[in-house]
Amino acid sequence: MAKQRTQFICANCGTVHPRWSGKCDACGEWNTIVEENPTAGIGGGPNRTLRKGRPVALVPLSGESEDAPRIVSRVGELDRVTGGGIVRGSALLLGGDPGIGKSTLLMQAAAALSRAGHSVVYVSGEEAVAQVRLRAQRLGASDSDVQLAAETNIEDILATLDQGGKRPDLVILDSVQTLWTDSVESAPGTVTQVRASAQAMIRYAKSTGAAVVLVGHVTKEGQIAGPRVVEHMVDAVLQFEGDGAHQYRILRAIKNRFGPTDEIGVFEMTGAGLRQVPNPSELFLGERSANAPGAAVFAAMEGTRPVLVEIQALCAPTSLGTPRRAVVGWDSARLAMVIAVLEAHCGVRLGQHDVYLNVAGGYRIAEPAADLAVAAALVSSLAGLALPATSVYFGEISLSGAVRPVPHAAGRLKEADKLGFGEAVLPAGGGDTGNRRDGLHEMETLMDLVARIAGGKQLVREPDGD
Known part of the structure; x- marks a missing residue:
């Protein structure tokens, strides 16, 4: 009687391994490799027979296409x-x-x-x-x-x-x-x-x-x-x-x-x-507090649908050597990048503060257009100044401190206008803004945003004396 052969397969990526190991070499996941019988399954087993293949019809690529029913x-x-x-x-x-x-x-x-x-x-x-x-x-x-x-x-x-x-x-x-x-x-x-x-x-x-x-x-x-x-x-x-x-x-x-x-x-x-x-924007903004510092409204895009969500930030002083960074609903690596740009190009002091970031309502943001709204919420919380209740923010921040344009500006502004937001802070030269011309505040650099929010409030490091 022939010895039954076994193999090991990763439950995460499906890679077949000749022997069990704790880590899958293909996807890097731990404890996902399980044993299986390769002779089992559809067409398997000791009494399986090899089916002779039959030709299939070939059609030219240039034929007429039909919409899927x-x-x-x-x-x-x-x-x-x-x-x-x-x-x-x-x-x-x-x-x-x-x-x-x-x-x-x-x-x-x-x-x-x-x-x-x-x-x-x-x-x-x-x-x-x-x-x-x-x-x-x-x-x-x-x-x-x-x-x-x-x-x-x-x-x-x-x-x-x-x-x-x-x-x-x-x-x-x-x-x-x-x-x-x-x-x-x-x-x-x-x-x-x-x-x-x-x-x-x-x-x-x-x-x-x-x-x-x-x-x-x-x-x-x-x-x-x-x-x-x-x-x-x-x-x-x-x-x-x-x-x-x-x-x-x-x-x-x-x-x-x-x-x-x-x-x-x-x-x-x-x-x-x-x-x-x-209209999900009304759902995510239903319990918004307009006078609280550290809250910025972000005009997001999900496919063809614009959605307005509130981004909340809290900057609290800490005595720890390594300040804490906690994020809910956004990419933690991207938050670290925005904080680094604020420190390097705007002089905003966040090295002695714990930073907590939350997207209200449990919503999850994936697009980089939220960079400007996150930066506005951080500066607002650090300065203790509430942002204008009728403003929305969107734009991508580069490592040089420049504010880069993002797509679908007209759709974002249209949704904001429908919900009563008369002002918008967006990148300079952000492309087509539709029929909206008034109430637009264009930012070329992140320093322009910090100056707009904080004004003369001390957020920038004093130059070191000789």
């Missing part, structure tokens, strides 16, 4: 993130923290699609059918014709979907970590099971034209649990984000083969489910 969910924020609806025959992975509202969002979308005449199948591997019905009643979705099932075996799920002769338009599987297949000899939730189960459902989506949505758990680091190869296999990866201390939720596209990856959808969690927020 989509299923419009009637949930506007979800359709915005997916690029206009879920593409037929595509596979989508939805991740998020436990209890963030993934099942709630999908149930509301499934009910809306069912009312529009689409065939929807909701398969739960974590709850019984009775529990799913209770949630649907709470969400007001019990009057729809969504078909429910509680099953985790892939073969049974595929057999159920094939019965009746009519394929569904949308299949929701909650969650991918609970699925298992007979072709793999390992426990549900392992790397091999998750990968093989996802591969089987993706093959079903491509062969039938039905859209498949897989729900995935999130690790404590914020990554979707399971092998990262699943994210490479699907057509779109959506992340459902939120803070337990706030009611809002953000749906963000991490990967999308059929649409943009910089759009967001904003929801508010209520007792009756998720409510769409058409």
Whole structure:
């Protein structure tokens, strides 16, 4: 009897290793290498036979292109993130923290699609059918014709979907970590099971034209649990984000083969489910204190949508040799860069202060256009002077202290004007500002911003005497 061969695979990047080790040489992650049987899986096993390949049709690249047919969910924020609806025959992975509202969002979308005449199948591997019905009643979705099932075996799920002769338009599987297949000899939730189960459902989506949505758990680091190869296999990866201390939720596209990856959808969690927020700026600025020092309003862009958020900074004197830098909602390395530029080119003394930076509402900022707003909040907190309540800030700061232009200035200013912000501090020569001409304060260098905020207040180092 031949000896059974084993191999070791990284659960983070999918790299195969000949032996176990504590660290993956490919991605550098620790404790992610697990053992798997290479003969297990679809087409594996001791009795496998080699299938003779068959030729596929080749088509010229110069042929006519067609738009991907989509299923419009009637949930506007979800359709915005997916690029206009879920593409037929595509596979989508939805991740998020436990209890963030993934099942709630999908149930509301499934009910809306069912009312529009689409065939929807909701398969739960974590709850019984009775529990799913209770949630649907709470969400007001019990009057729809969504078909429910509680099953985790892939073969049974595929057999159920094939019965009746009519394929569904949308299949929701909650969650991918609970699925298992007979072709793999390992426990549900392992790397091999998750990968093989996802591969089987993706093959079903491509062969039938039905859209498949897989729900995935999130690790404590914020990554979707399971092998990262699943994210490479699907057509779109959506992340459902939120803070337990706030009611809002953000749906963000991490990967999308059929649409943009910089759009967001904003929801508010209520007792009756998720409510769409058409104007997220009002949500993030709802509890703003206009007279507090250290608060600046940043005009952000998420795809084609402008969003106004408040950036809060606190500079507190410290007796420690190494002052503390704490950041929530922004890049800590970028904060260190802004502080260094303020010290080197503007003489602003922050070396003896702890700096705390927070983006209000738990919102997360990724674009460098927030540099100017962060610098304004830091100077305002250090000087103890509140910024004008009707001003917004946006612009990128270079290492030389210059303020660089950022794209979409007209869209940012239009959103600010709609919410009553009559002034804007922005880079000089910032491009097209639309119809807005009054109330614009252009900054060429960061020193101009410091002088505008602090005026004659002592924030600059005195020159050393001889």
